[in-house]
Amino acid sequence: MLPVGGGAHVRLRRDVSRTDRKDVAAFHWNLMETSYMRWHMNDILLIPATLWRKARKYSRKLWVRVMFMGILSLIALGITQIIETFVPDSMASRMTGASADRLLNIISSAMLSVTIFSMTVMVSVYRSSASQWTPRVHQLIMQDSTTQKTLAAFIGAWVYALIAIILRETSVFRDEHALIIFWLTVLVLAYVVWSLVRWVLHLQTFGSLLHTTRQVEDITKERFQERLKTPCLGANPLHGAVPNAAWSIESDQSGYIQHIYPEGLNAVAERYDVRLYLPQPIGYYIFLNEPLLWVEGDVTEDDREEFLSLVRDHVNVIDLRDYDQDPRFGLVVMGEIASKALSPGINDPGTAIDIITRVGRILSSYSNEADENSESREGGPELDRLWVPPLKPADLLDDGFGSLTRDGAQLYEVQFRLQATLAGLMRHPDKGLRDAAFDYAEMALRRAVEAMDFAPDRERLLASVDERLRVRVTQT
Incomplete structure (x- = not known):
């Protein structure tokens, strides 16, 4: 062992003290940086609109x-x-x-x-x-x-x-x-x-059946009206594909897109100066590593981890669909009730007819979300850095009428009510819904004509529909 003199011992202590002070300073700096990053994230997670949506969900x-x-x-x-x-x-x-x-x-x-x-x-x-x-x-x-x-x-x-x-x-x-x-x-x-x-x-x-169907109708109508009051959840309507320059954020799990917090997503986009595109609608089943959102703009490598965490925190991917932001789910449930009523074990066409009238009443309040965004809002949408696909009339009709159209194709009374409801929707002010209702009525009528074995029922059904529809089905 080498002897160490008094001066050398003092110099060693000073060197150790300087190293300790540097380590302590680095530790405090890292702690402050971590605290700032957490606060930096929380100020978006604690947006009042996001907190209100979460509070309503937990209530x-x-x-x-x-x-x-x-x-x-x-x-x-x-x-x-x-x-x-x-x-x-x-x-x-x-x-x-x-x-x-x-x-x-x-x-x-x-x-x-x-x-x-x-x-x-x-x-x-x-x-x-x-x-x-x-x-x-x-x-x-x-x-x-x-x-x-x-x-x-x-x-x-x-x-x-x-x-x-x-x-x-x-x-x-x-x-x-x-x-x-x-x-x-x-x-x-x-x-x-x-x-x-x-x-x-x-x-x-x-x-009871009456109470249950009324509950489903009320919650679906309420969510449908909320969606129409804030078209595309307050964001821009997304039509077609996302921009070619956009890069994707993959989902970290498989499940349904149950809920998104659009205000928080728009705040994230503003902070990092990017644009966010959500091509899949709420209620869509997304698989692991499938693109969840698309980003137009650059995010530095230092900020990428925080950015991805913030984006995923504002898009809930769960194993079940929910009624909250997904009015289409309510239409699907109503269609399932009608389909169950038409099963051979229950054989209740009256319930299917009741569901048809309820779905028609909900869809009669439809308005084009893209038109609402472009005409009724001055200065553009509130969330100008977020793009969300609007509701499509064809999807809404298929959600509400799809299963009962198939399971009740051979029943005249069910098909008569379905065609009467679709005829009412064909007179709707919105052109998109009118065209979708006509196309769906044609498909349902073709299915019914092929499924009905009793000729007088087919003739009565054909006589009850619009002449344009009857000509297209009988001559093609």
């Missing part, structure tokens, strides 16, 4: 409503402690704690059994609806607001009573200050009774 989940009611119960019990301090002793002493205890015991003992009964009914309705109509309707019934509010009310009341009893036993709520807790419990009981009455009335039609 339809049962556990969210139950948790909200449980938290509300805790807040209500905390507020009683504050209010009690302002109640005069002469007024508070008029009510004993035993009165509140009896009501709390009633709630705690009854709500648990009522909740279990309601859950049993809910599960049985879910299963019967999925087996009788279509499994795809199960998602919509699970989001039934009346059912979720009722279960949340029952569980919230049970949580309220349970915690109130614990606080009474621990002398937090004393006998001489039981007035507020008593009247709050009365209000909780009134809310429970009202929820129970509403639940009983709801069970009269819950899960």
Whole structure:
């Protein structure tokens, strides 16, 4: 070992200290850079429009409503402690704690059994609806607001009573200050009774065919109107292929494009000075490594990882389709209900006829999204760096009428109603829908003429359609 003098030892310590200081400075710089990058990403992920879409999505989940009611119960019990301090002793002493205890015991003992009964009914309705109509309707019934509010009310009341009893036993709520807790419990009981009455009335039609088809129609019509109010989700309409200079972002998993956050995607495009193209519509099944989006513009290698992460965070690829941004999915579900009704085991043409009229009522409100973007908006679309394909009338007709056109081709009453509905759509103001309705009516009529064995039914059906359509089918 070489001897080290005092001077050499000092110089070594200084060198080590300088190295340590450099390492510490580098560590802090990397930490600051990482924190900045996270904030840089979060400021796009926390766009109000994106947060609102996510909040609306989570608000339809049962556990969210139950948790909200449980938290509300805790807040209500905390507020009683504050209010009690302002109640005069002469007024508070008029009510004993035993009165509140009896009501709390009633709630705690009854709500648990009522909740279990309601859950049993809910599960049985879910299963019967999925087996009788279509499994795809199960998602919509699970989001039934009346059912979720009722279960949340029952569980919230049970949580309220349970915690109130614990606080009474621990002398937090004393006998001489039981007035507020008593009247709050009365209000909780009134809310429970009202929820129970509403639940009983709801069970009269819950899960029935009429209620289910009406639910599907309402949610489809609502999403359809939302899409028409914000054409192409507020972005530019994408017609045809993407630009040749664009490069692709591949999907990192297989599944349906269930939901996109267009405001966030447009913000990402603005930050990196690029244009984003989403050629596949919402509801399209995309495979692993298939192009998900196309990008026109250059992104540096240093920013590419963050850019890809931000883009994928704003496009949800899930194993199931959803009603939220996908009005075509609602039309598909309605078509499946009609197809199931036409199966030999059920043989219910009336349901198919009802579905035809409902689909026609939804499609009658159609308007061309590209026209809406170009004419009704001054200065162009709001999201000017994003391109989304518009709804196509031919796809909408096939989604709603495709399965029942095939399965009910031999039934005169079904085909008569289908042709009458398509004839109404052929008079629609939008030329695209008019042409698509005529082409679809021709295809459906050809299929029906070939499928019907009874000649008088074929003649009656041909006589009921437009002359142009009849000539094209009979002469070609």
